[in-house]
Amino acid sequence: MALLSAGQEFVFGERRLTIQRALHDDASSSPSYLVLVGDAKAALLWQGSETWGRRVLETLSNAEEIAGLPRIIDSQIGNGSASILLTAPPASAEPFDVWKWRHVQRTSSVESLRRLALAMGAIHARGGWLQGLRRHDLFMTPSSGALFMVAMPRLAALDRESVEAVWRDIRVFGELAFENFMEREYPGGHQLVALLQDRAAMAEAGLNAPGLTQVLAGCVTPYGDLAYTNIAELLRGLDHFRAELVRPLNMRVGSTSTLGSYIFRQNNQDACGHVMLDAICGSRKLRVGFFCVADGIGGIQDGEHASRMIVESACTAFARAWSFYGAERLEQTPVPFARGIARVACQRLVLEGEFDPGNNRGGTTFSGLLIAGGRAGVCHIGDSRVMLVRGDECIALTEDHSLAAILIQLGELTAEEAERNEASQRTISRFMSTANEVECERIDGFPARLAERLGLRSFGLNTAGIEVRPGDIFVLTSDGAHNEYDLPTLRRLIAQNSGDPQKLCDAIAGHALERIGRDNSTVVAVLVEG
């Protein structure tokens, strides 16, 4: 097959392709090119023998869901040769560069090796193997270190999954991990095997990260007990490696609940609570916590009972979720768990309403925050609030369920008018009561506009939740607290009490009392430390 050179035009069906760059060494019988379709869109053009082409079609068809693998756009196969047009990696990706790779952040590099291993696993699962993945078959994005396969010149059918075949495909993972972590050249298989057998030499070389040595030993040679015999084992190794790198976030929590001014309030109908648990999963330490505030409504005794009951049953439900599902599952989908906790807690309240004749009235608002490892989710009903303070920004994680919000939606009030319209501000449109359960869909997670605020995609926001960063402060308040401050005041209070969540809670509640203290005020503050 005649090789094409940069700038040359190539006719592919009805498309005119311009060759931008060749992605193979000159000896290759299956050349790959980065091409432009028409004038604008980048794509990959692979050429090779007919058998190879059919194998590519078989391996990559319906591979849409696998990150890091190109997708087939079009193909021409016959007369002993094949031309295949495939999607190109994102525009920010460029040919693999070892110097840039060495500077990719360690956690990102392990993550992108994991993604690449998943792609490789998909190829193996479809009965193909690459007969060795070379660095120049890869593109990477320098910022995130994401890796993409852009050529598979030796793709063939894997008749029998032998350890040697697997090793030829995965040894590049050991090389890449070594280069990124040690920031120096891979010494070659023989030297590395010798190094891994000599503890003193390893210590001298600084090769002591437990996760890394395991991956290196698994990838370096097909022989011995430690060699990975399939992609699943490689993925497990990379998972351990990733777990070693993650340091658990530490959470410090403070809480205050006060009566308010004696002129207006005779008892405290607010309640708040939190549970924090440390879980050791593998070598990964995950801290999980559930924090909530509830503001009781409906009569002096009833509101107090309802809010206390909902906090107790929510904390119990959280402990059940943690003990059954484990911290890792909580971290994967914190929002459904938080909302599920609210859902069963409100059912508990209704049971109380039906079966305990002494306590069958009253209702409560409920706002909960679930932090698991590095992710957070909320659940929310009523007009209590969860606020995230990140740097100078105060970001509301919940939207009040009030009559004012409804009237604004209907266009009957503007946001400014609603500020002054106290009756509609104080009327809540959703709450948990002892009479009726709240349906799952009426228990809110994050509001959609939060995604825009945090610069995230809204898709998945209400499953995987938001990322928790060191320095974040989460503030949960009942209306008695947040109706008495404005954002500048909150910023000032946070600045004066940074580093001590209990002091911050006391300051916010104290500020409400200084103003008027018309309502019970409750504050829970969670400070996340790296």
Added chain:
Amino acid sequence: MRVVCNETMWTATPDGIERTLSSDLRTTRPALSSRDFESLDDGSEASIEEYVDLDVLRGWKEQRDPELVAAHALPALAELIHLDASGRQIASEPIHGPDVVVGRFHPQYGPVDILLGSLRDHESYKLGAPHLYLVLDRAGNWDLRPLSPTATTQLKEAPITDNARHYRIDHGDELHLGVARFVFERLSTTLDTWFGRYEALLQRAGGPSLMLMRAGGVCGPYIGLEKSRAYVIGRTFPGRGDVPGTEDWPRFAQPEWDLSGLPEKERKHLGFRHARLKFVDESWCVEPVCTRQRTFVNRVAISTITALESGDEVGMGSVLFHFHDESAVVLPRSKKIHLPAVVDWSDGHVSRTPGRPAPAPPYGDA
């Protein structure tokens, strides 16, 4: 693109109405693509139960009978299609009976047949409980009557206000209930087919039975009744001491008919032990058990044990049941509609809207 059905498609025959509706005349509208779902993800879209088994979090197990969410046993006669502002379909509410009340549930005004479930807070706020009465008459025409004295209704963008009047509604007509936008669509099922299926369904039990209704018609699940027994209808609840704080609760048996498996919006107002059915003095009676949730017979709230006749509608919270005795198949009777009272807060007492005749006694002339 919308195609509005031509009225001449509906032709009268001596023994009823033949309704043929070719499928190409069905209203069409742009379908949602996956890209749209991303923009629609506002927190209510993600399902909790896909990720979390709520029984684990509860600490006790709900018995959820899959039959309770099975497909409706009767064919739908029409549909109300909920549209967003740009004309895209949000949800469809099939109408499985010829005589239905549409709206939201409020305990004071009794159950409605079509519980509009896809509305957002501000839309529900402008929806009446009940809002609308829809009837398919023998001549094959759908009529609607606005029921709520305060909530607004627009038919083909013209406000309809007279609560005593019936307005004709046709295939493809646009309907605004409060601020929510709907399109009314007729389906190809004929009333005769519907009645045939309905009768067959009632006879399935082969004896006295209480049959679940949904969207205006008996939908399939039922409980057969034996005279020597009493039946509590309700939902699964934890036994005494199963969860913390329940040690001094009374000890009750689980309900004979467990409706925990109903969709959440339907079971929301159903008590855990809601009502009891028993045979007393030669007739089947319903007795409210739960003091927190209301029980209705023919949509009138009852407070004490009440005798039932074949064909009566029993309401428990927002769930409707058809009571069927073996004696005869009673076709659904047309409802006597009571307009909700307008509360005049300024006078401090309840009064009917002026200018409207006093309400007739409940279900007197059905």
